[in-house]
Amino acid sequence: MLEGIRKRTKSLTVLFIFGAIILVFVFWGATPGGKKLDDRIVATIDGDPIMIEDYMELYQRQVDYYKNTFKDAFTAEMAEQMNLKYLTLDILINRTMALRAAEELDIKATVEEVQAQIADIGAFQVDGVFNKEQYIKVLGANRMKPGPFEKSVGDDIVSEKIRESITAGVTVSDQEIKQAYLLEFREVDLKFVGFDPTSFKAGVSVTDEEAGKYMEANAELFMVPLKVQAFYAHADYEKIEDSVEVTAGDLQDFYDRNIQRFQKPPEVKARHILIRPAYDNPDPEVAKTEARRKASGILKRIKKGEGFKGLAIRYSEDPGSASKGGDLGWFARGVMVKQFEEAAFTLNKSEVSGLVETPFGFHIIQLLDQHDAGVKELAEVKSEITSELRYMKARSKADDIVRALEGPFMDAVDESALREVVTSHPEVEWGSTPLFSSDDPSVELLGNETLKGVVFTMNKGEASKAIETDTGIYILRVIDRVEPHVPAYAEISDKVQEALVATKARYAASEKAEEFLKRVQGGADFDSTKVEGGSPFKQTGLFGKAQQIVPVIGASIQENRALFELTMDSPLYGNVLASNGKYYVLKLSNLNDPDLARLEEPEFVGRMSSALKAEKDDKALGVWLEGLRKGSEILVYDERL
16 A cells, blocks of 8 residues: 555655646745744755755645545555655755756746636636635735735746646557557456465574564664653633623724725726637637627627626626626726736726727626725624634733733642633643653643644653643643653563564475465476475455455555566566565466456547656656756755755
8 A cells, every 4th residue: 555655656756846836825825933043944055055944844734635645544654654654855956956947947937827717717607707805815814925926926937837848758559558458447356375484483583682682772662752841821813712701992003003904906897798718629729710790799789788797697708797697896906817917907987998808718898886095994804803812812811811821820739720720711621641652642732833832852850831822822831751761671582583484484484485475487387396484375356456456465456567568478476566564475366357348438548648648748857856956955954844
């Protein structure tokens, strides 16, 4: 399974680099305060920095992706085995280098391309049409600002242009399609002999001297991790908000001090009729000419006096506004694509435009109303300000409450004294943990990375300062701390001997499997050759890749795809296959190739061709990126990952 995930990760590495970061929001984050610039750099490329906030944002999104994909099967240990931290950094390094190469090649994204890309994102649309307020709202919910987001969209467009230029010459032949089809849909039946380490344990003996040396050589296997016991108190923002009062004076003062936030730009209210070129027409120019002809005919009817609204309902091809007579509502500059905006803002009230061509097609626009620039009244933004002030006051109050505990937490002589301190502050919640390590799922503190990062750096008896988190303010006192250590051999001799016996048994099983494979490779008959510890011969039965797991053996097909490359002329699998703690030697006994008639189906062949093309594209992009890396000096600050 792990190898399959690694392959998926490599594919995603290319995907993220080339045009897949729209709405992933990688290249913006709040800059942590109080840190030097150098402390926020995780890597440099020829001196150019990659910032820790970019890295952390993308790493979390990778983790979220794998959690959503593999559910409970994806764990912190699996992320470490996948080397996900460095793979994440690779994405940022490769993407940065790709964009630098684009700059050297003068590959750019135009303002119109960026606007069209953003306008086409469903999350920013209302009734199928881009909406500026929705745009700002969605960005705000994701802690984004328009400028950096629009730059990331431009980078995505540039990346896609690079992809197209690098993969333009990649083709897929009919023979490649046929070979891929055979391998993908072939069924195989394997004969195998297995070697189970448990059957070798009885013949394994270990001495205390051997076990002691084994423990010394593999001390990390028996390491007891760092453990701490902590007492903590917590002031929760949400609960404190209920006790916070926001006065009329507070509202007015905030409004006056932040008046720039409430500026209203010039706005217009318009409706339109959109005629799109037919996308299924094989000749784009013919499609555009036909769309222009149709739009011109509608414009003539409007000029003769027919109702704009009725024509929009009948003919407009904008699904979001047609049923409303083409009404787009109010919008400011920067919302619509450039050509549409320029036309709308030059019209007088009730005036109808000529034909306006945009990337979407041909528009006829009627200006319904317009507003000059102004300022939103306090009444319009009262709810927004109240919510923000209530949250700010709750944070401030929580901070005051917990900071008042800093001295008492430091002075308390024991846990009993700490309990007396917190019980006199009803606003705080508190608790005491058992001794716990960093991977203990039952401890509340480990649910927050900030608290986790603090508590394991503290010494016994040490109290923290107030610690700000997303949900509230915490303060900690370490009651006990047990450093990581390897117990004395006498304390865990049984555990060490058991581990050594298992290791020797695995080695013996593996050696016997290798011995059997070598003898068969040397000409011995697979069916009649006997090796100590080998199980009776068994069959998997016919199976294909769609089953994902090799029957009986339980090995991942994704990790052993070469099984489907065996032929009756060369039936022996060339490696010992390890699965579920056992070792197997396999031989093809039967295969069933798929019916070639499917290769006569154009739609099926098209899908096969597209999949192969994507695979070859990824390889070409990988080779190109590797070439860029070889020509650059890349420094990685491992301790910051």
